[in-house]
Amino acid sequence: MKRVKFRTVLIPAIVLTGIGLSSIYSAGGWVYFIRQLLWFLLSLLFFYLAYRAEKRILITFSPFLYFLAIFFLLSVLVLNHGPVKRWLNFGPVSIQPAEFAKVFAILFLARILAQKKKFSFSLSSLALPSLLIFLPAFLIFLQPDLGSALSFLAIFAFLLYFKGLRGYEIVLLFSPLFSCLFGLSLTSWVIYFFALALFLYFKASITQFLSGLGINSFFGLLTPVLFNNLKDYQKTRLLSFLSSSLDYKGTGWSAFQSKVAIGSGLFFGKGYLKGKMARLEFIPNRHTDFIFTTIGEEFGLLGGAILIGIFLYFLYNLLRLIRGLRDETGQLVIAGGVGLFFYHIVVNLGMVLGILPVTGLTLPFISYGGSSLLANFLLLGLMLNFALKED
Amino acid sequence: MIRKIRVVFYTAVGFSLLFFIRLFYLQVFAGAKYAHLAHFQSIRRIVWKAPRGRIFDQKGRVVADVKPSFSLSLIPRELDSLTERKLAEVVSWDKELINENRNAYSPIEILANLSQEKAIELEERLSGLRGVRLEVRPIRYYPYPFLFHALGSVNKITKEEWERDKTYEKRDFIGRQGIERWYEKILRGKDGFRLVEVDARGREIGDLPEVEEVEPVAGCDLYLSLDLDLLFLVDSLFAPYKRGACVALDPRNGRVLILYSKPYLDPNLFLFAFPPEVWERIKNNPGKPFFNRVTQAQFPPGSTFKPLVALAGLENGRLRSSSRFLPCNGGFKFGNRYFRCWTAHGSLGLIDAIAQSCNTYFYQVGLAIGLEEIIKMAEDFNFGKKTGIDLPGEEKGILPTPAYLDRKYRGRYPKGIVLNLAIGQGEIAVTPIQLALFYCAIAQKGKIYTPHLVDSIKFPCRVYHPTFLDSLSDFLPVIRDKDTIYTYLPEAREVRLSLENLRLIDSALQFVVERGTGRRAFLPEVKVCGKTGTAENPFGADHAWFVGYAPKENPTIVLCVLVENVGKGGVHAVPIASRIFRRYFHLEENGTVSPMAKGE
Numbered sequence: 001m002k003r004v005k006f007r008t009v010l011i012p013a014i015v016l017t018g019i020g021l022s023s024i025y026s027a028g029g030w031v032y033f034i035r036q037l038l039w040f041l042l043s044l045l046f047f048y049l050a051y052r053a054e055k056r057i058l059i060t061f062s063p064f065l066y067f068l069a070i071f072f073l074l075s076v077l078v079l080n081h082g083p084v085k086r087w088l089n090f091g092p093v094s095i096q097p098a099e100f101a102k103v104f105a106i107l108f109l110a111r112i113l114a115q116k117k118k119f120s121f122s123l124s125s126l127a128l129p130s131l132l133i134f135l136p137a138f139l140i141f142l143q144p145d146l147g148s149a150l151s152f153l154a155i156f157a158f159l160l161y162f163k164g165l166r167g168y169e170i171v172l173l174f175s176p177l178f179s180c181l182f183g184l185s186l187t188s189w190v191i192y193f194f195a196l197a198l199f200l201y202f203k204a205s206i207t208q209f210l211s212g213l214g215i216n217s218f219f220g221l222l223t224p225v226l227f228n229n230l231k232d233y234q235k236t237r238l239l240s241f242l243s244s245s246l247d248y249k250g251t252g253w254s255a256f257q258s259k260v261a262i263g264s265g266l267f268f269g270k271g272y273l274k275g276k277m278a279r280l281e282f283i284p285n286r287h288t289d290f291i292f293t294t295i296g297e298e299f300g301l302l303g304g305a306i307l308i309g310i311f312l313y314f315l316y317n318l319l320r321l322i323r324g325l326r327d328e329t330g331q332l333v334i335a336g337g338v339g340l341f342f343y344h345i346v347v348n349l350g351m352v353l354g355i356l357p358v359t360g361l362t363l364p365f366i367s368y369g370g371s372s373l374l375a376n377f378l379l380l381g382l383m384l385n386f387a388l389k390e391d
Numbered sequence: 392m393i394r395k396i397r398v399v400f401y402t403a404v405g406f407s408l409l410f411f412i413r414l415f416y417l418q419v420f421a422g423a424k425y426a427h428l429a430h431f432q433s434i435r436r437i438v439w440k441a442p443r444g445r446i447f448d449q450k451g452r453v454v455a456d457v458k459p460s461f462s463l464s465l466i467p468r469e470l471d472s473l474t475e476r477k478l479a480e481v482v483s484w485d486k487e488l489i490n491e492n493r494n495a496y497s498p499i500e501i502l503a504n505l506s507q508e509k510a511i512e513l514e515e516r517l518s519g520l521r522g523v524r525l526e527v528r529p530i531r532y533y534p535y536p537f538l539f540h541a542l543g544s545v546n547k548i549t550k551e552e553w554e555r556d557k558t559y560e561k562r563d564f565i566g567r568q569g570i571e572r573w574y575e576k577i578l579r580g581k582d583g584f585r586l587v588e589v590d591a592r593g594r595e596i597g598d599l600p601e602v603e604e605v606e607p608v609a610g611c612d613l614y615l616s617l618d619l620d621l622l623f624l625v626d627s628l629f630a631p632y633k634r635g636a637c638v639a640l641d642p643r644n645g646r647v648l649i650l651y652s653k654p655y656l657d658p659n660l661f662l663f664a665f666p667p668e669v670w671e672r673i674k675n676n677p678g679k680p681f682f683n684r685v686t687q688a689q690f691p692p693g694s695t696f697k698p699l700v701a702l703a704g705l706e707n708g709r710l711r712s713s714s715r716f717l718p719c720n721g722g723f724k725f726g727n728r729y730f731r732c733w734t735a736h737g738s739l740g741l742i743d744a745i746a747q748s749c750n751t752y753f754y755q756v757g758l759a760i761g762l763e764e765i766i767k768m769a770e771d772f773n774f775g776k777k778t779g780i781d782l783p784g785e786e787k788g789i790l791p792t793p794a795y796l797d798r799k800y801r802g803r804y805p806k807g808i809v810l811n812l813a814i815g816q817g818e819i820a821v822t823p824i825q826l827a828l829f830y831c832a833i834a835q836k837g838k839i840y841t842p843h844l845v846d847s848i849k850f851p852c853r854v855y856h857p858t859f860l861d862s863l864s865d866f867l868p869v870i871r872d873k874d875t876i877y878t879y880l881p882e883a884r885e886v887r888l889s890l891e892n893l894r895l896i897d898s899a900l901q902f903v904v905e906r907g908t909g910r911r912a913f914l915p916e917v918k919v920c921g922k923t924g925t926a927e928n929p930f931g932a933d934h935a936w937f938v939g940y941a942p943k944e945n946p947t948i949v950l951c952v953l954v955e956n957v958g959k960g961g962v963h964a965v966p967i968a969s970r971i972f973r974r975y976f977h978l979e980e981n982g983t984v985s986p987m988a989k990g991e
Contacts, residue, residue: 162395256586263417263425301418305411312407319396331392338399346406353413 005321006388010047012314013365013380017043017373019307020291020366026273027294028287032368039370043377050381055389058382059111059329066108066132072097073139085143098148099375101136106155106336107382108132113163114329121169129156147359151343153177158339159332162322168203171196172212179216183223193220254290259354262296262304269300287368289360292352307366311345321387330386337383341376438560441580442529444610444851446542446570448619449648454538455571460530461510464498465489469522478523481516498524500562504663531564536657537626540683541617541650541782541844543569544658567661568681570613570844572783577848580610609851611876616646616846624974625651628967634955636684636823639971642831642940642949644881645840647780649950649971652684684953686778686785689820693924694748694908695938696815698896699829701741701753703768704760705892712741712895716759719751723810730754730810745899746907748923750814757813765812766792771886772829773839774821780842788825791818816927827951830921830938833900834946836893837886848877901943909937911965917976918943921950921968925959932956937964941972948975 017040025033076085076097087094112129119125137152157170165173175196182192196216200209261275269275275297286293296304318338325331341364348363350356362372417425446455463482467489478484484501505513510525517523531545545564553559560582566575583605625637632653639649656673673680682688704710719736722729732750736743744752757765769775775790789795791812796804799818811817824842832839900920903909908923921939928934935954940946950971952964973979 158399161399162392167398259417260425260428262414263422264429266418266422266426296414296418301414304414304418308407308410308414312403315403316400319400322396323393342399342403349410353410353417355409355413 005317006384008317009314009321009380009384012310012317013377016310016314016365019295019310020363020368022272023291023294023298023366024287024368026275026298027291028368032287035370036368036373039373042370043373046374047377047381050378051385053385055330055386058107058385062104062108062111065104069097069101069104070136070139073101073136077139077142086145093370096369096371098136098140098143098145099371100378101140102148102151102155102340103375103379103382105133105136105152106159106333106340106379109155109159110329110332110336113159113332119164121165121173126160126173129159145360147347147361151340151347151361154343155336155339158335158342162331162335166203168200168208171199172204172208175212175216176219179219180223183220184227186224189220193217254285255351255354255358258290258293258352261293262353265297265300265304267301269296269298269303272298274298285360289348289362289367290352291363291367292349295366296352308349315342315345318383321383325387327386333386334383337379340379437585439583439585439605439607440528441582441607442609442851443531443545443564443580444574444578444612446578446613446615448615448617449646449846450619451614452619454533454535454615454617454619455542456532456534457529458532459527460503461505461507462500462526462528463502463505463513463517464500464524464526466498466522466524471521474520474522477520478517481513498526500526531659531662533658535619535622536659537622537651537653537655538617539569539655539658539680540652540685541569541615541647542658543567543571543573543783544656544661545571546661564662568683568784569782570615573781574613574845578610578613581608583607612849612851613845614847614849615844616641616648617650617844618648621649621971621974622651624971625649625967628970629653629954632954632957632963634678634684636688636953637951637967637971638685638823638827639948639950639975640824640827640831640840640842642834642838642840642946645831645842645883646846646879646881647842647844648948648975650685650844652682652688654678654680656680683782683784684955685823686780686782687822688953689786689788689822690926690928690934690936690953691817691819692815692821692826693926693936694750694815695826695922695924695936696819696821697745697748697753697813698833698900698922699768699772700756700760700765700813700815701745701899702888702892702896703764704756705895706768706888707760707764709760710741710756714741714756715739716752716755719749721751723751723754725754725758725807725810728807730807742895742899742902745896745922746902746905748903748908753813754810757809762791762796762809762812763793765809766790769819772832774819774825774829778822778824778828778842780824781844785824786822788822789818789820815924823951823953826936826938827949830940830951831949832886833893833896834920834940834949835883836890837888838883839886840881840883843879843881846879847875849875897943900939904939909939909965911962912937912939912969912972914941914969914972914976914978916978917941917972919969919972920946921965923959923965926953928956933958935959935962935964937968939968939972941976948972 021033021036021040024036072088076088079088080086086098087096109129109132112132113119116125133152133156137149140152141149153174157174160170160173161167178192179189182189193213193216197209197213200212204212264270265275275294292304292307295307299306315338318334318341322331322334325334344361344364347356347359348361348367351358351361352363362369364376365373442457445453445457448454465478470489482502488499488501510527514525517525533539533542533544544567546567548559548561548563548565550561552565553561553563559565566572566578571578585605621639629635629637629651635653637649637651638647640647654676660669701710704714705712715738717723718738719732721735722731724730730750733748736747736749736751739747739749739752741752743749769790770792775788775792777785777787791808796808796818808817812819828839828842897920900922901918903923904912904919904921909919909921912919912921919939919941920943921937924936924938926934926936933956935957936952938949938951940949950968952968952971954963954967957963970979
């Protein structure tokens, strides 16, 4: 029984990495292929270590790992100069500490939440976990990397949901942030506000309904007031910071070329190594964040649908790990991990398909990038460790 | 728990469906359109060049401008034989350039700097040909070549520079020397782009409504402290001389009013490819036209150094205004060497010794106070260090510190060195700007302001790109208002000196001009103080110095003039300084500056 489960998770991950490797070869050539292959071998080692480690030790050392990640996030900000500060260089390789910070935050948060026996939708329960999530998210926001910073919120939402909060409570918790974002445009805010009101009306108590709407109105009104007091150039700065800070050539260009490449793949695709758009340098980051364009162009709707199917199957098997698991820390580690994979997949595909704004997030297992691949397999190892090796 | 797992799973299914529908829309429903676009690659991304920021003098006159430049480019990948045949009828170009990059999608410039008439003619004859593009780009224009050493120039970016910073295009210009180099980030601006749809023959059909265009952000404008009127005058005063330099500072804040070095080059030369002969001629010019003499020439200061030696003696107490030494009979015998003076002065007091520039007197001052005291004072006044002016490539000069001499003479340097140092000759070398800064310090009673060329930086337009602003942050300690993003705040440091000693030097310098070696700089209306000097040159005729300031009571200008290979300072450098002072204090009528007088 247990062996079957182990395979159902690891095999899709390895298949996805294989698809990634072949696409990286198509989009970036031999150099990137070889490098990613080496990273993959290293990742398997990481996976093995994370899987074999004693759970007790992992839990004991989780605060240490968390603060180590915080330390590296601080060093990234201190050691790098220039507008974008994301990597730490160790000789020929550079590491992106943000990717590992996500994994260690899940582990530490799972421990903190599991220790709390009485957990409710209250300040005393939520204060410490919120702080621990906010700290790395804020450091990553400063890099600036809005996409990765928000991934912590996704992790947090999943953790709280599986810790026992109700869905509407989580919506209520995050609503001020959304209110700020939507507050930048009146129309979008009004739509958001009515949707929220309707949702809370059916789900929440009358007190929560009223206080939720009150807080949201406050933040919704605060945003335009603050925004209008900014100087022109500060506004422009803020808006482009929110939309993208990664691509100096302009996000419209990448998003559009990405659509052309995928669209031109038609139903069956142009065939492996025959994708012209993704191979000629029309698409920036074509082997990293925009790797799906290569797949969409070369394998068409068929290939794209199969890939989405594999991701769905992968998430389904991960979710099944939670079922019947008695150890609460384990449940939460898996829930956080699912949240992270879920967020990455949805935001990356949404970006590449032109539904969501362009942010620099990788497609798990597929995109080129050592830190991302290592962190993903590390996380997978931890999840399987907690799920399958019950004491 | 099971319920929560289901909720998450169904959400995932929902997203998968959404993505599938989106994929279906892109690849099946709109697929034909995108396949067409991809097949013809008929979307072209056109870089929209940001014009470089302009540079103005202190009265708001443009000294580095931007004008449109027309050029003809080819996109090698799109060329066909028809186009090449037609093109050959109209223009001739270097075919190698295209053949090397046969597969490039980015345009390659084959003809630059076309006149507007020619551009219109080409447009008529070549329009509609696939792979041919006529472009208008903003390009630098320098109306006044004599500002070359202050402004520098722009030049095509090299391959190595481009490798290092790929936010440039391969054919961009980059600041090379002077202000253009120092303020490159600020002047450069940020390119925009737009996407246009082109038909099968390469003709632009129109903008693509689906994608936003990004407007370029022009570079910021710089306002310099330089005074164009004075620089015009300086250039004409230097007409009889081959090599020299002139710098004027406002001692109250370090603003640079004049920065002139000769010979100079026409900076407009570097905007276009020029024939190799011209390059050979520039390279072989013995005057080294790339050499900014104000910040890079290192010569002995000669007698202009004497006030510093006197100050060192006065401060340390070994010298008094009434001190007298052995009388000058044309020189001074020390050991078995005879050190010369330029004439027999007899017995002098300190003030007259400075006014008459008597070497014999200062040999003995030097012996009395010793090398270390002089060096200490020189270091206090910033000799041997960069002044910190906002120009690249500044030199430090040479100061014969004990450490330096120990290294050079293995610990046993001859005593004669201090005698030479006391009259500013021998091992010491200073740049004109260092010398000017020392006289600023005297004029300001010990206060030294860092020389600075840029008064303020202003936004040229209302669009501010975030990353552009980030790149400016190093330069922007002060943001005053929306248009002026930076105003220079002078920073001073102070050398602690007795006011009495400074007054003494001050009046000695006044005597130099009233009845000493600097008489040619005397003005009846304004009290000028200063000092002449001669830098001994072992390779030819000596270099002439004059450094001075005016008016004595509250100096507003410090002037340093260097004329190379002409002999004595009193004869050649002082008259130039005198004319500059007269113009500065409006004692002679102001020659009007015609904006296109030179360089057109």
